[in-house]
Amino acid sequence: xxxxxxxxxxxxxxxxxxxxxxxxxxxxxxxxxxxxxxxxxxxxxxxxxxxxxxxxxxxxxxxxxxxxxxxxxxxxxxxxxxxxxxxxxxxxxxxxxxxxxxxxxxxxxxxxxxxxxxxxxxxxxxxxxxxxxxxxxxxxxxxxxxxxxxxxxxxxxxxxxxxxxxxxxxxxxxxxxxxxxxxxxxxxxxxxxxxxxxxxxxxxxxxxxxxxxxxxxxxxxxxxxxxxxxxxxxxxxxxxxxxxxxxxxxxxxxxxxxxxxxxx
Amino acid sequence: xxxxxxxxxxxxxxxxxxxxxxxxxxxxxxxxxxxxxxxxxxxxxxxxxxxxxxxxxxxxxxxxxxxxxxxxxxxxxxxxxxxxxxxxxxxxxxxxxxxxxxxxxxxxxxxxxxxxxxxxxxxxxxxxxxxxxxx
Numbered sequence: 001x002x003x004x005x006x007x008x009x010x011x012x013x014x015x016x017x018x019x020x021x022x023x024x025x026x027x028x029x030x031x032x033x034x035x036x037x038x039x040x041x042x043x044x045x046x047x048x049x050x051x052x053x054x055x056x057x058x059x060x061x062x063x064x065x066x067x068x069x070x071x072x073x074x075x076x077x078x079x080x081x082x083x084x085x086x087x088x089x090x091x092x093x094x095x096x097x098x099x100x101x102x103x104x105x106x107x108x109x110x111x112x113x114x115x116x117x118x119x120x121x122x123x124x125x126x127x128x129x130x131x132x133x134x135x136x137x138x139x140x141x142x143x144x145x146x147x148x149x150x151x152x153x154x155x156x157x158x159x160x161x162x163x164x165x166x167x168x169x170x171x172x173x174x175x176x177x178x179x180x181x182x183x184x185x186x187x188x189x190x191x192x193x194x195x196x197x198x199x200x201x202x203x204x205x206x207x208x209x210x211x212x213x214x215x216x217x218x219x220x221x222x223x224x225x226x227x228x229x230x231x232x233x234x235x236x237x238x239x240x241x242x243x244x245x246x247x248x249x250x251x252x253x254x255x256x257x258x259x260x261x262x263x264x
Numbered sequence: 265x266x267x268x269x270x271x272x273x274x275x276x277x278x279x280x281x282x283x284x285x286x287x288x289x290x291x292x293x294x295x296x297x298x299x300x301x302x303x304x305x306x307x308x309x310x311x312x313x314x315x316x317x318x319x320x321x322x323x324x325x326x327x328x329x330x331x332x333x334x335x336x337x338x339x340x341x342x343x344x345x346x347x348x349x350x351x352x353x354x355x356x357x358x359x360x361x362x363x364x365x366x367x368x369x370x371x372x373x374x375x376x377x378x379x380x381x382x383x384x385x386x387x388x389x390x391x392x393x394x395x396x397x398x399x
Contacts, residue, residue, distance in 0.1 A: 019265060027271075030300040032284055035267035056299040063286065066293055067267055074265075166310045172296070222297060224307040 002047055004129040005079070005105055010039045012077055018103055022060055022067065023079040024048050031056040033063055035076075047079070047130075053113040054081070059218055061087045061174040065096050077103035083117075085124035086214035086249020087174050093252055096177050108132055117217055118234070120247075140231045141238065153199075156232075160202045162225035163195045169219035169229055170205065175212040182208060202232070209233045210240055211256035214249040265289065271298060274312040278370035279303060281312050285319075292316045352388065361389035369396050 012018045013036070025034035026046040036042060050056045064078050080088065085104060092099045106123070108130030114122035115136050122133040147155060170176050170183060182188050183196075183205050190197045213233040220230040240246050244257045269284040282301025286294035295316045299306035318324070328344035329336040339347075355363055366384045368377050377395075384393040 020267070022267070025268075030271055030282075030298065032269040032271060032298075032300075033286075033296070034269065035265070037265060050300060058296060058299070063267070063294075066286070066288065070288055071265065164309060166308060166313060168297070168308060168313060171313050221299075221306055222308075224304075224309060 002045055002129070005047070005107065006042045006045055008105060008128050009036065009045075009077060010042060012103060013037070013039045017075065018077045019071065019074040020067075021077040021079070021105065022064055023105070024056065024058065024060075033058045033060060035067065047107055053110045057081070057216070057218065057221075059172055059174040059216075060084065061091060061097075062172075062177075064102070065091070065177060068097055068101065072098075072101075075101045075103065077105050079105050079107060080124050080126070081107050081109055081216075082119060082121045082123050083214050083216035083249075084174070085126065086121075087216065089249045089252045090175060090212060090214060090256070091177075093256060094177070099252065106130075117215070120215065138231075138234050140228065141234050144231060144235075156202075157198055159227045160198045161195050162227060163198075163201065164225055165194050165196045165201075166224060168222040168224065172218045172222040174216065174218070175209075175214060202227070202229075206232050206236050209236050211246065211248055211258050213237055269296065272315075274308070274315060275371050276311040276315075281308055283308060283312055283315060285316060292319055356388065362392060364388050364390055365392035365394075366390075367394055367396055371396075 009021045009023075013021065019037065021036040023034065023036060024031050024046040025036070025041075025044045027044065031046045031048060031050055036045070046056070048054055048056045048058070060078055060080070061084055064076065067076060078084075085106065088097065088102065088104065091097045104124065104126035106126040106128050108123035108127050109117070109119065110131055111133055114133045118136045118138040118140060120135055122136070123130065144152060144155065167183070170181060183201055184191065189201045189204050213236060215230065215234060215237060217230045219233070220228065223229060237248055240248065240257055246254065246257050248256075267288050269286050272283055272285050274281040274283050281304035282298030284296040284298050285292050286296065293316065295308075295313055297304055297306050297308040297312065304312075328339045328341050330339040330344055330347055352364065366380060366388070368380045372380075381393050384390060
């Protein structure tokens with residue numbers, strides 16, 4: 001499946017339109033993020049499918065921010081799926097990346113992955129390879145919503161109680177770009193204890209995902225305690241859509257709820 | 265320009281979680297959990313997540329040091345090993361081998377730990393050897 005993507009990247013590199021392509025490389029059985037600067041290296045390109053489709057996705061947009069900070073005048077291409085594209089649109093909006101300096105190399109996700117993710121849009125607009133899959137409705141959110149309030153609170157408190165406070169959800173998040181983080185602030189959530197303040201710690205992070213979370217699911221994959229974070233943030237996205245008519249990552253022009261509040 | 269991730273292993277405990285060090289132009293700028301590591305399967309604890317922070321810490325030892333009059337001085341491996349060997353020998357002769365205890369580490373390899381217990385039992389002559397995971 002990678003042929004079309006390799007061709008597109010090779011052309012961009014050869015014509016000098018980009019300085020490098022941030023993607024994934026297979027090396028001795030491991031799949032790892034890598035900046036391809038030479039077309040000859042593209043033989044080792046991986047699309048992040050190891051044992052299952054998309055099981056080795058990494059926060060490439062987060063690495064892209066680091067790269068763009070080091071080389072603000074250069075143009076780079078980056079491998080993106082539907083969720084990553086939503087993320088880029090938000091990052092452009094929040095001025096974390098310059099739209100003019102990024103070329104999107106789009107990859108569509110197969111049905112199996114779209115279903116596992118319960119993805120809103122499992123393909124990017126800038127699709128180069130892969131399927132243009134169908135939207136999958138979230139059953140996991142509906143399942144939690146099916147509980148009465150008391151049961152639901154107990155459910156979440158039991159889930160949050162397993163937290164070992166590794167900050168992995170925050171660290172791997174391609175949308176967490178703040179220099180100072182609320183969930184490290186003693187005055188806001190209380191520090192120094194495991195599990196952290198329950199449910200304040202996780203709800204503080206959930207609130208900060210408003211207009212940010214693009215539902216890539218990397219947080220849940222990185223959680224050593226298997227807390228269903230994705231379900232929680234999916235619900236945040238749902239509320240934002242209902243209350244503000246805002247869909248995170250849908251367009252670059254539409255203002256995020258945080259900005260709307262600021263203007264008022 | 266070079267930006268890559270390098271597969272390494274967390275040095276903090278004995279689990280051996282696979283991690284990826286983000287290397288930008290020869291400098292380590294971040295850590296990610298390895299998704300292809302069978303040990304941690306894309307997850308890390310807070311210590312593993314912050315490995316890149318201590319690697320570049322100015323407080324790390326970069327050469328052997330010897331304490332004299334409560335202050336540490338730069339030394340050479342020859343001098344430091346000679347001093348350690350001499351003092352251990354003196355203590356063993358004066359107070360007996362059981363006056364010495366050795367603590368080994370989960371951060372070392374099995375081979376290094378084997379070597380240290382062999383040294384403790386065969387060279388120092390004591391069974392006083394334990395592991396940092398039990399401290």
